[in-house]
Amino acid sequence: MNAMTRTQGARAVVLGGSMSGLLAARVLADAYDEVLIIERDTVSGSTTARKGVGQGRHVHGLLARGQQILEELFPGFTQGAIDAGIPTGDLGELRWFFNGRRLSPGTTGLICVSATRPVLEGRVRERVSELANVTLVEGHDIIGLITDAGHDTVTGVRIQAHGTDGEARAIDADLVVDATGRGSRTPVWLEEFGYERPSEERIKVDLTYTTRKFRLRDDSVLRGDLSINPVSSPSHRRGAFLSRIEDGLVAVSLTGVLGDSAPADLDGYLEWTRSLPVSDIHDVLKDAEPVDDGAVFRYPASVRRRYDRLERFPARYLVVGDAACSFNPVYGQGMTVAALEALVLRDHLAKESVDPLAFLGDISNVIEFPWQFSAGADLGYPEVEGERTPEWEQGGAYMARLHAAAVVDGEITATFMRVAGLVESPAALMSPDMLERVERGSRQTEALAA
Numbered sequence: 313m314n315a316m317t318r319t320q321g322a323r324a325v326v327l328g329g330s331m332s333g334l335l336a337a338r339v340l341a342d343a344y345d346e347v348l349i350i351e352r353d354t355v356s357g358s359t360t361a362r363k364g365v366g367q368g369r370h371v372h373g374l375l376a377r378g379q380q381i382l383e384e385l386f387p388g389f390t391q392g393a394i395d396a397g398i399p400t401g402d403l404g405e406l407r408w409f410f411n412g413r414r415l416s417p418g419t420t421g422l423i424c425v426s427a428t429r430p431v432l433e434g435r436v437r438e439r440v441s442e443l444a445n446v447t448l449v450e451g452h453d454i455i456g457l458i459t460d461a462g463h464d465t466v467t468g469v470r471i472q473a474h475g476t477d478g479e480a481r482a483i484d485a486d487l488v489v490d491a492t493g494r495g496s497r498t499p500v501w502l503e504e505f506g507y508e509r510p511s512e513e514r515i516k517v518d519l520t521y522t523t524r525k526f527r528l529r530d531d532s533v534l535r536g537d538l539s540i541n542p543v544s545s546p547s548h549r550r551g552a553f554l555s556r557i558e559d560g561l562v563a564v565s566l567t568g569v570l571g572d573s574a575p576a577d578l579d580g581y582l583e584w585t586r587s588l589p590v591s592d593i594h595d596v597l598k599d600a601e602p603v604d605d606g607a608v609f610r611y612p613a614s615v616r617r618r619y620d621r622l623e624r625f626p627a628r629y630l631v632v633g634d635a636a637c638s639f640n641p642v643y644g645q646g647m648t649v650a651a652l653e654a655l656v657l658r659d660h661l662a663k664e665s666v667d668p669l670a671f672l673g674d675i676s677n678v679i680e681f682p683w684q685f686s687a688g689a690d691l692g693y694p695e696v697e698g699e700r701t702p703e704w705e706q707g708g709a710y711m712a713r714l715h716a717a718a719v720v721d722g723e724i725t726a727t728f729m730r731v732a733g734l735v736e737s738p739a740a741l742m743s744p745d746m747l748e749r750v751e752r753g754s755r756q757t758e759a760l761a762a
Contacts, residue, residue: 320344320661321486325469327454329355331433332633332650333491334440338385339654340489343661347446348483352474354450355437374432376403376422376733378648381655386439390423393435399426399556401538403733404726409542410715412589413757418718418726422733426538426555428563432647455480456501457488459626463505466629487666489630489657494615496635507624510617515687515698517640519611520573523565524581525557526600533596534562540592544569544642546692548589551642554596561603564593567642570695576606614640614690616683620676625668632657636672637679640690645682648734652678681738710750714741717753720760724749 324344326333329351340347374382382389394400404420425432440446451474458468466488472480490498499509528534534556544551544567551567566574566584574584585594616637619625632653639645653675660666660674691698692708718724727746730736740746 320666322346323348323483323485324487324489325350325483325485326489326491327469328491328493328633328635329353329437329448329450330491330493330633330650331436331647332493332635332653333489334433334436335381335385335651335654336489336491336632336657337446338440338443339658339661340487341440341443341446342658344486345445347443348485349440349446349448350452350454350469350471350483351448351450352453355434356441356448356450374425374427375644375648376420376424376730377735378651379423379425380735381648381651382436385651385654386436389435389439390425393425393427393432396435396558398431398558399538400424401426404722404729406539406541407537407592408725409590409592410718411545411712412542412548413716413719414590415715415718415725416720416722418722418724418729420726420729420733422730422735424538426557428557431558454492454497457629458482458484459505463507463626465627485628487628487630489632490635491633493634494638496617496631498631498635499617502626505626507626508622510619510622513616513618513683513687515614515640515690515696516612517569517614517690517693517696518571519640519642520568520571521565521609521611521641522568522574522576522581522584522606523563523609524576524578524606525561525563525603526597527561527603528596528600530599533599540596542588542590542593546694549693550574550584550588552585552588552593553642554593562596562600564597570693573608573610576608578602578606581606611641614638614683614686616679618676619672620669622669622672625672627668628666630657630666630668630671632675636675637683639682640686643682643686643689643732645686645734649679649682652734682734685732685738713754714750716757717750719753719757721749721753724753 320343323346324340326337326349329349337347337349401424403422403424404418408415452471453474455470455472457466459466468482468484469488470480470482490496503509538556540554542552549569554564557563633650656674660671690696727740731738731740
């Protein structure tokens with residue numbers, strides 16, 4: 313733990329036991345005498361997807377920066393995952409395909425932890441639960457916030473046992489943190505208290521994940537790779553993510569955009585893999601043993617709530633994670649941005665007091681690049697609504713050349729993955745060396761295709 317020279321107060325309450333809620337609780341435990349996490353689902357000891365996480369059964373990505381932060385907040389976390397049999401590998405050495413072409417592998421030194429969301433979240437929950445001053449209050453609905461008479465300050469929360477008509481009970485708090493995800497009611501509560509609702513930015517992608525798990529009859533078909541990822545793009549709209557996971561299984565999520573959706577039944581599922589831009593996924597699965605019935609998840613739109621643009625906000629109340637910004641999950645940014653926001657929270661807790669608007673402004677800075685990265689890529693589909701500026705056009709053209717150059721240059725792949733993994737600044741893609749590599753590599757790829 314990071315030693316604090318003072319505490320912020322007696323009790324902090326986190327609404328939601330999501331990854332963002334757990335990480336917020338971890339840093340709050342250093343600043344408050346008691347931290348309560350209010351969670352609707354019963355999750356202790358569970359390694360299955362929570363009902364409150366629609367995408368919980370599907371392939372998840374913990375970007376490299378997220379892995380680094382988990383290691384910082386929970387020393388030994390990565391080795392513990394390895395010891396538990398969770399597969400790991402170098403992010404740049406996975407089998408990546410962009411625009412139907414395989415990127416040349418590049419060593420990044422960044423660890424990819426390939427666990428399912430329930431297992432990864434369960435390991436984080438276990439470490440948070442070990443903190444003596446943190447209590448997980450499971451099986452409870454959040455009824456609403458409690459404020460002072462003028463609604464200037466949040467002073468607590470009302471909760472009720474899930475699925476009952478019992479009397480709601482009040483919990484006093486010196487700080488309340490909303491980590492309830494996409495369904496957050498904070499905009500409604502603000503309006504009820506006389507505040508302005510945050511404006512929203514939406515990118516409608518109408519994404520569908522269809523996921524099944526398999527046991528391979530012959531592991532050699534993977535050729536030693538941790539993951540196979542033919543990424544969807546405007547030129548090749550159907551994509552997939554195949555990952556080794558715990559228990560010797562592989563999880564495969566087929567992705568369709570703009571209303572396209574892979575069927576969940578086995579025959580239809582396997583036939584759909586034939587339509588991918590490369591045969592690698594089908595080659596792995598055609599003789600594999602299915603171990604579940606599959607699951608379908610629809611994600612209509614990415615949503616960024618611009619709390620940073622509000623002029624008024626109640627004291628002692630914060631918003632984090634998907635409640636602030638929900639990203640298109642194909643880019644794997646959500647958990648890592650939540651981890652970055654936890655570090656921002658830690659910095660604010662070291663101050664005399666926590667200023668909500670200052671905090672919301674600082675997490676907006678964290679959100680900005682991942683949002684522009686994913687939104688910019690989604691705008692590559694002509695049917696997706698949104699502003700396409702001259703800068704977006706230039707950026708898109710450069711990224712197309714970069715991906716083409718990475719087919720023949722693993723150093724470009726490594727640098728791109730370090731930036732996409734939120735470890736390096738986007739400026740790393742524009743260094744003089746990278747510009748030269750991209751121009752040279754893209755010409756080589758074009759020559760090979762001619």
